[in-house]
Amino acid sequence: MKRSILIPYALGLVFIILMTASSSAEVIDRxxxxxxxxxxxxxxxxxxxxxxxxxxxxxxxxxxxxxxxxxxxxxxxxxxxxxxxxxxxxxxxxxxxxxxxxxxxxxxxxxxxxxxxxxxxxxxxxxxxxxxxxxxxxxxxxxxxxxxxxxxxxxxxxxxxxxxxxxxxxxxxIQPEQVKLRNILIRPRSEAGVKEALDLAKDILIRLQKGEDFAALAKEYSSGPNASEGGLMGYVKRGDLLPEIDKIIAGLEEGSISDIVQTPLGYHIFKVEERSERKAxxxxxxxxxxxxxxxxxxxxxxxxxxxxxxxxxxxxxxx
Missing domain, CATH: 1.10.4030.10 (Porin chaperone SurA, peptide-binding domain)
Structure with missing residues (x-):
């Protein structure tokens, strides 16, 4: 569920309200x-x-x-x-x-x-x-x-x-269980740059494990669309992400950081900021x-x- 907290149902042909969790405030308003x-x-x-x-x-x-x-x-x-x-x-x-x-x-x-x-x-x-x-x-x-x-x-x-x-x-x-996530994505610049990207991801993970700020490192290194927001993805539920990511996120507690996750997009590191329990x-x-x-x-x-x-x-x- 993409954040239907703020604005409830619209009128069909009237007012699309697609609440989403990670829309950027930095949009050129033309x-x-x-x-x-x-x-x-x-x-x-x-x-x-x-x-x-x-x-x-x-x-x-x-x-x-x-x-x-x-x-x-x-x-x-x-x-x-x-x-x-x-x-x-x-x-x-x-x-x-x-x-x-x-x-x-x-x-x-x-x-x-x-x-x-x-x-x-x-x-x-x-x-x-x-x-x-x-x-x-x-x-x-x-x-x-x-x-x-x-x-x-x-x-x-x-x-x-x-x-x-x-x-x-x-x-x-029913609002399903949701997880507030941050993400650092390291994309290989080319096929030849895969090792370089993985090495950078490993270095970032070590720095995170030593206590460096996740948001600051995301702003500095992430290639993700939410890098300027410190890697903030907002709230996501099971099924919103790739299955291999879902599986890893399910096992993380609040405040914890994942290992490096490889997907076709590159190398990811996730942080669980908060968990919101399922409720009716x-x-x-x-x-x-x-x-x-x-x-x-x-x-x-x-x-x-x-x-x-x-x-x-x-x-x-x-x-």
């Missing part, structure tokens, strides 16, 4: 498309792609990786355009949002994170500030309110439906999510038709 008066930035695209990219890098290589990423990018762009179409319409209609509702959503997010400290850490990992999150919640609320006015008035979600959904989809509301969310914790999921399914076709009409009259430009 405009890639404009939908009416709403801009889609590179930061938005990259933030939604980041968890997909990290997952795909552990599963695919070469041309297949490139093709998978391009396919995901196209889907993200299509979804963002639809999101912005509805948001633009909501602003045009001067849809207002109750600020106390936003306070409540922030409070729910903190509760689900387990503590304010973990909530703030998750925000940081995703390159978000509290202000960013609040603005996202506000946009989401504006969109939902507009959909309620246009379509939702004809759609009801009853407490019985919510209870039945929770009971019939209990597996969806109570109905009260996920009621809002379930209501959104049921509403989404009922509204899907009506929203699709409505968004199609909005698109016909919209200004859409790619930069």
């Amino acid at each position: 405009i890639v498309a404009v939908v009416n008066n709403e801009a889609i930035t590179q930061r938005e695209v990259d933030r939604f792609l980041a968890p997909i990219y990290e997952q795909y890098r552990a599963l695919y290589y070469g041309d297949e990786l490139v093709a998978r990423i391009e396919e995901a990018k196209q889907k993200v762009m299509e979804q963002l355009i639809e999101d912005k179409l509805i948001l633009s319409e909501a602003r045009l209609r001067n849809i207002e949002v109750d600020e106390t509702d936003l306070d409540g959503r922030i409070g729910e997010a903190i509760k689900r994170a387990g503590s304010k400290e973990r909530f703030e850490a998750a925000l940081k990992e995703q390159g978000l500030s509290l202000r960013d999150l609040r603005a996202r919640y506000k946009d989401q609320a504006m969109v939902r309110k507009l959909i309620d006015q246009k379509i939702g008035a004809k759609i009801t979600v009853t407490p019985v439906e919510v209870n039945n959904y929770y009971n019939n989809h209990s597996g969806e509301f 969310y109570a109905l009260s914790d996920v009621r809002h999510d379930i209501e959104e999921a049921i509403f989404r399914e009922k509204a899907k076709e009506k929203i699709k038709s409505w968004v199609g009409d909005l698109k016909k009259n919209a200004y859409i430009s790619f930069k």
